[in-house]
Amino acid sequence: MRYEPASPTGHLHVRQERGHTVLELRGEIDIASAAEIAPRLEREAGRPGARVVLDLSGVEFFDCSGLRLLYRARRQVLDHGGQVHLVCTHPLTLRMLRITGLARLLPPRATLDEVLGLTRPAGRRTGH
Template sequence: MRQGNQQDYLSDDFGDFHRLTRTTGADDSEHAPVIRTVGDCAVVELSGEIDLLAFHRTAPLLDAVTAGPYRVVVIDLTGTTFFDCSGLSLLVRARRRARARDGRVAVVCRHPLTLRIIELSGLTRSLGPVATVEEALR
């Protein structure tokens, strides 16, 4: 993974690089996912509202990351302001794809309402949310 000025790059299986930029402004691009690597792990930071619209924008990215060479994919929800069943679908889908490659997904979340949604859906045990990225990387 290469890093540029406020830009993160994701290498796919073909060696192509897809630039993801975080911009400021009134549109939703300020909530674009940010990806970074820590060793053989990828950390995907999601922010803003994780709803059906975000699902359709984020699922292809998480599919690419979970198909990549990463042993662990950390999905950091710390910056999210809203999370619904579409967000749960993203997490379950990423976990399933990572496990199919003998990898794992770790979820970082401290927001009480998001944790409650995960708990009520019966996914606390399988998703195992933790409070920090550092804890997720252990």
């Protein structure tokens, strides 16, 4: 696992894991932090064929600026032939994703391990 320096605010940490670029958003994601996160997020999302995971596990507050970041990152990754996944379990953030329809475009997963295929999604059973 390779770690890279965080953004100056500490709201974004980037690392490589199992062929994916994991972008961990942390703390309060509002208009100020989004402006500082956006350039790094765009650089990572704009790589041809990127496999990106947007991990919101460490987010305490998330407003429409955060939604805009997710939407733009998703669009950019897909425009460059990549894949994008979302990790999110915070009830209020999940509600915002559902209300805005972003959850349909970027279905949230419960854990990074689930995205990476290390565990089965919650609620799915194996048949016999």
